[in-house]
Amino acid sequence: MPRAIELRSITKRFGSFVANEGVNLAVERGSIHAIIGENGAGKTTLMNVLFGLLQPDEGEILIDGQPVVLPNPAAAIASGIGMVHQHFKLVPSLTVADNVFLGMEILKGGLIDHAAQIERTAELSRQFGLKVDPTERVGLLSVGIEQRIEILKVLARGARTIILDEPTAVLTPQESRDLFETLRGFVAKGMTVLFISHHLEEVMEVSDTVTVLRHGKEVATRPTAELTKSDLVQMMVGRLVSFDRRPRAPVAGERVLAVEDLWARDDRGLHALRGVSFDVHAGEIVGIAGVAGNGQTELAEVLSGLRPATHGSVTLGDTSLTGLSARAIRGAGVAHVPGDRLVRGVDRNASVSLNLLMGRQDKAPWSRGGIIDRGYLAQQSKALIERFDIRTRSAAAPVKSLSGGNIQKVVLAREFSGDARFLLVDQPTRGVDIGATEAIHSEIMRQRDAGKAILLISVQLDELIALADRILVMFAGRIMGDLDGGAVSEERLGFLMAGVDEHGHHVEREMTS
């Protein structure tokens, strides 16, 4: 029997960046096939190629054994492929049935036949066990039900192979379980499911086969039953070869940051932090390792005042930061290099110098009596551009005209040039080229040697090993282990990241809120 889908040596480049390099993927009919990898591993690019949203530079696509060219999503849909995107594309003011048939309305005498659409939606809903009320307005429904509607849309268009991009990212645990039940129902009917994830547990729970991508390449494709979570982590994060550990002298500093039994909820209202405690001392880099989505983002947001904690305390020196605003936390001496730098870290349309001003616009000598000292700003901008080696035409050039690495240097220049005692550095080199990465690492080391306390959150283990004095591993909102950065084994990290503690016990992800 021909395979439902086969991708042969797909390569996709964006400029000089290779998102997919010679990726092979064979998906058997009637199976649930998971594609797993870190953020930026090329999962979504590959699926967009398969759905006709992107054209591969090299390689070929076979559907049911036949080579096809998919110039657009319409062609993919015609070939029986449907995609449920991470961000839903629904019209809140229309009913469920109207959304399902949007763009392919059932007509009667030139008008929309609402009754027929409702009936057909109800039929699909019964047939595939996706419970919805076809007459309900979408704006009133929960995210889990919206996802069912997206799946119904795909089914109504005759899909036999369904691609789901990070389907559980927005779901509650119960909704996730319902979704998995539905997916198993699909394959029982002979359909094929392809889903993208970076959650180990759900891949282990629901998939028949798993393909691991790393840095745009296919690392392995195996039957899920043959693998353990730790195997998956090892394959996702790979061998540690890229950076050498930076030499360092021990700095015995006082305790600067103390985090005590910290709890916080994520955007879904689930507890993303479950009793996190740790200290960071002056002159120390503490690394946070973990597969993305285990609470690192929420930890950074709580520490910087962008997300409230539900329990626990954060103390900087003798000052309690618990419950303070972002502004007050900055004022107390915390600098923050955010993980999503293009969203939070800069205003891309503003000049380099106005980006360097953020957070201190109402402090002397940057401004006096509410009036910005433009001379001082110009002089400081010039000095910072020079000191951090920011490659820009001028201080007046908009930040968006800079390369990714140089944009990050703008953020670093701003955050590291204040008088903060604690530096919260989140994914400092994500999407940054090698040269800029080296420079950024050197700068972080310089800050350490100057006695700053640094918390470095990174999904790149080699970065943590190169820089961190201690590495804390996060799993499911908890700290799994506290390792010496100089003597850490790759295997040990892999186990902890997969939720296996030092005694070999699996820590279960708690699915309650």
Add this chain to the structure above:
Amino acid sequence: MNDRISALSGQALAIMIALALGAMVILAVSESPLKVFLTLMDGAFGNPERIAGTLLQTTPILICGVAACISLRGGLFNIGIEGQLFMGGFAATWVGFSFEMPPVLHVLAGLGFAAFAGLAWVAVPAFFRARYQTNEVVSTILANYVAVLITSYLTINIFKRAGGAPDTPPILESAYLPQLFSFSRANWGLVIGLLLAVGAHLFFTRTARGYAVTEMGANPKFAEYGGIDIKKQTFFLLLVSGAVGGLAGGIESLGVHHRFMEGFAPGFGFDGVIAALLANGNPLGTIITALFFGALRSGSLLLEVDTTASREIITVIQALIILAVSAQILVRRRAADSSAGERRWKF
């Protein structure tokens, strides 16, 4: 810098296209577009009286435009300037006829109270926007109707002067805002408007608070991360915008009408919003666009005298300009990669 040039040339192109479409409409009502254009120019700038007439129309549009710029800069859309203008106009008139004061003081008191009335009128929508993210477009536009009806009620049922027309009593002469020329009602309000435009520009580009609200409009997540209190700045900015809107009404009443009556200001608030949008939220640019709309209004008076075209043609041209400019802005935004750091309001 390149961005600014391309934005300006795009804006200019859009206006040209709108004018060309307008010419076609004029042809369709069988009048010569050239004649209409020349008549408009003549009506707006033909002699000193007409220039003064244009400046008279420009003044409220400019001040309302500055009010709109203030909110737009922070990513907010105060479309209730018309209502704030009505409240301000009534408030200034009330001060003007109810109290006896020395001349300069009387004017200042009237204008101050007008600004306060505009501020108070936007305070409720501003509070709900800041505290609960209630859409300010809806709340301020609804407040417009209430403002028009309340001032109308007060005028007719409480303060109506003896005699026929539904007007309030005239304000005392001590509350008159002085005229600029002996032959026109154009008044010092124009100077106030120009000062406000320059002041708003300096505020946004030179002060710490102006920087904070500009970044709040450009990328609210960045502003939040940088420690800017979004709720506080949102509330503040809408209040200032409302105060300027109220001031526009005060200037109309103390400088032009010297009383308050129904239909006090025919759409100046909305024209101001459009002038501000056309200038991309830039207060200095709004001086030009407000002058343009003022000239259209003033020139249209002569249109019905000298040509067969009706002055409604001006409304058609304005609508075409709005369409062309919005289309142009949309095209430019599509072209620029706007995936990250979304603005709160696309204008």
